[in-house]
Amino acid sequence: MRFGRSIVKSFVKTKFHRLNALIVGSAILVSNAAIAKDSTGVNSFELADLLVAPGEMVQGEITIDPIDGDGGTFIPVTVLHGSQEGPVLSLIAGIHGSEYSPILAMQQLPALLDPTQMSGTLVVVHIANMPAFTGRTVYFGPTDLKNLNRSFPGDSSGTITQRIAYALTNHVIKPADYLIDIHSGDANESLRPSYSAYYAEAGGADVVQQSKRIAVAFGLETVVQFAGSYDSVDDAIYTSAQAVTLGIPSMDVESGELGIIDDVYIDPITDGAMNVMRELGMIAGEIESLENPLFIAERARIYSEHEGIWYADPLVRTGDYVTQGTRLGVITDYFGNELETVTAPESGVLLILFGTPPVNTGDPIVVIGKVGQH
Numbered sequence: 606m607r608f609g610r611s612i613v614k615s616f617v618k619t620k621f622h623r624l625n626a627l628i629v630g631s632a633i634l635v636s637n638a639a640i641a642k643d644s645t646g647v648n649s650f651e652l653a654d655l656l657v658a659p660g661e662m663v664q665g666e667i668t669i670d671p672i673d674g675d676g677g678t679f680i681p682v683t684v685l686h687g688s689q690e691g692p693v694l695s696l697i698a699g700i701h702g703s704e705y706s707p708i709l710a711m712q713q714l715p716a717l718l719d720p721t722q723m724s725g726t727l728v729v730v731h732i733a734n735m736p737a738f739t740g741r742t743v744y745f746g747p748t749d750l751k752n753l754n755r756s757f758p759g760d761s762s763g764t765i766t767q768r769i770a771y772a773l774t775n776h777v778i779k780p781a782d783y784l785i786d787i788h789s790g791d792a793n794e795s796l797r798p799s800y801s802a803y804y805a806e807a808g809g810a811d812v813v814q815q816s817k818r819i820a821v822a823f824g825l826e827t828v829v830q831f832a833g834s835y836d837s838v839d840d841a842i843y844t845s846a847q848a849v850t851l852g853i854p855s856m857d858v859e860s861g862e863l864g865i866i867d868d869v870y871i872d873p874i875t876d877g878a879m880n881v882m883r884e885l886g887m888i889a890g891e892i893e894s895l896e897n898p899l900f901i902a903e904r905a906r907i908y909s910e911h912e913g914i915w916y917a918d919p920l921v922r923t924g925d926y927v928t929q930g931t932r933l934g935v936i937t938d939y940f941g942n943e944l945e946t947v948t949a950p951e952s953g954v955l956l957i958l959f960g961t962p963p964v965n966t967g968d969p970i971v972v973i974g975k976v977g978q979h
């Protein structure tokens with residue numbers, strides 16, 4: 606499926622061009638290489654206007670044209686196309702532009718891989734939501750105030766966020782055999798432990814099984830199982846929900862918090878991506894993942910009933926096991942008068958807790974994971 610409105614500028618980074626020329630020597634980009642095969646019999650890979658020969662890495666961008674003077678935007682991508690046949694795995698970082706550990710992990714990952722030694726194709730979206738990244742916004746795009754992770758499958762003539770979703774659906778999700786959508790706690794969210802997640806009921810039995818396979822192979826100790834399914838792609842407004850509703854096995858990752866830059870959050874993402882590539886036979890090596898992760902099948906949320914100032918309780922930390930009734934924090938008005946005491950609605954692992962003062966009515970200030978067995 607092509608994205609008719611986009612114009613894509615592609616380039617091969619000089620450094621890697623030299624490297625590839627050194628390694629594969631005979632790999633040549635030809636004008637109709639979409640049907641060309643090299644000596645291995647593997648077709649070139651197309652992503653928008655990027656064309657990648659077997660054994661090559663190409664970096665470029667998907668361009669979102671301006672509409673009504675909004676300036677448009679672009680999505681930086683790296684494609685590593687293996688010398689041998691294999692699945693297409695797409696990784697998306699930066700759906701939320703102020704979640705930095707996924708973005709920094711995707712900076713590191715291509716350098717750890719050699720496409721001449723790979724089977725299949727890795728598509729890396731470095732920053733899906735460039736307006737939110739450059740605008741440093743939390744949850745929403747800075748101009749249209751839409752949440753990209755509520756905007757799928759997108760709209761080719763919509764706002765900038767809707768057009769980004771449309772481009773991702775058509776260029777990144779639909780061509781994929783597997784998808785990983787990588788997040789962290791947003792700039793206002795404390796989030797621990799890092800976890801992977803998948804839809805345990807959506808997309809049909811095979812999609813569920815394959816989604817679980819990659820979510821477990823990723824190797825984090827905690828795996829969240831999303832409930833529910835979607836009647837149509839128009840209802841599947843989340844990135845990975847769109848994928849599984851299209852029949853593409855998919856998972857989410859959450860690693861990082863509060864805008865913090867730390868390898869303790871970044872390394873599990875690069876390690877996990879490599880683990881999934883090993884699981885899918887894309888690269889050699891043993892999988893470094895757990896036999897028995899902690900599965901979380903249900904999550905309880907608290908939405909703020911007030912706007913004002915949030916004070917997290919200093920005695921609790923995300924990652925703690927809390928019992929029902931544990932005091933998690935208070936909301937005051939702008940003068941310091943208490944409006945609401947927030948306590949744990951259920952016992953379980955405190956996964957997400959707001960970590961900065963601003964709070965609006967309806968904000969999801971607490972997420973608790975109830976431990977399940979699957």
Ligand SMILES: [Zn+2]
Binds near residue numbers: 700701704788789
């Ligand atoms: Zn996010």
